Amino acid sequence: MTPSNHTTRRTQPEGRPSCASPNRPGQRHTPTNRHPHTHAWARKIRSFDAFVFVTPEYNGSIPGVLKDAIDFLYAEWNDKPAGFVGYGIQGGVRAVEHLRQILSDLAVIGTRSTVALTFAEEALGLEALLGRLQ
Ligand SMILES: Cc1cc2nc3c(=O)[nH]c(=O)nc-3n(C[C@H](O)[C@H](O)[C@H](O)COP(=O)(O)O)c2cc1C
Numbered sequence: 001m002t003p004s005n006h007t008t009r010r011t012q013p014e015g016r017p018s019c020a021s022p023n024r025p026g027q028r029h030t031p032t033n034r035h036p037h038t039h040a041w042a043r044k045i046r047s048f049d050a051f052v053f054v055t056p057e058y059n060g061s062i063p064g065v066l067k068d069a070i071d072f073l074y075a076e077w078n079d080k081p082a083g084f085v086g087y088g089i090q091g092g093v094r095a096v097e098h099l100r101q102i103l104s105d106l107a108v109i110g111t112r113s114t115v116a117l118t119f120a121e122e123a124l125g126l127e128a129l130l131g132r133l134q
Pocket residue numbers: 056057058059060061087088089090091092093119122
């Protein structure tokens with residue numbers, strides 16, 4: 001990807017309902033009865049050659065909104081490479097492992113390496129909180 005043809009976005013645009021797509025898993029052709037918001041999301045994802053997923057970790061996995069954004073589509077993800085950046089108190093590595101597993105169902109080709117960002121200040125905050133509870 002080059003700076004001119006990549007975009008950065010947070011998932012869960014305003015007003016987007018959770019996944020109500022008529023897609024079935026493994027459906028390679030584009031369904032005609034998609035919702036308008038699914039068409040727009042499909043156009044966006046179709047326009048990219050590769051992805052970098054940046055995800056926090058919540059209770060050992062990815063946020064539900066990211067899962068939902070993935071589940072809306074199928075063919076648009078297929079056969080494209082992806083890199084991964086996880087973050088959180090423990091570096092988001094379990095979230096990225098879950099994400100790799102999910103994306104393997106969508107024939108996304110993951111890079112071998114993961115970037116894991118650990119937020120020490122959050123860990124310190126948690127330690128302080130646990131200290132207060134003892
Ligand atoms: C309910 C909850 C569960 C969390 N679980 C994890 C976790 O399992 N592993 C981890 O590394 N961080 C965990 N965190 C820390 C978040 O990943 C961290 O706060 C992150 O910065 C949130 O990113 P966001 O604000 O972009 O959503 C958790 C935070 C919350 C509030």
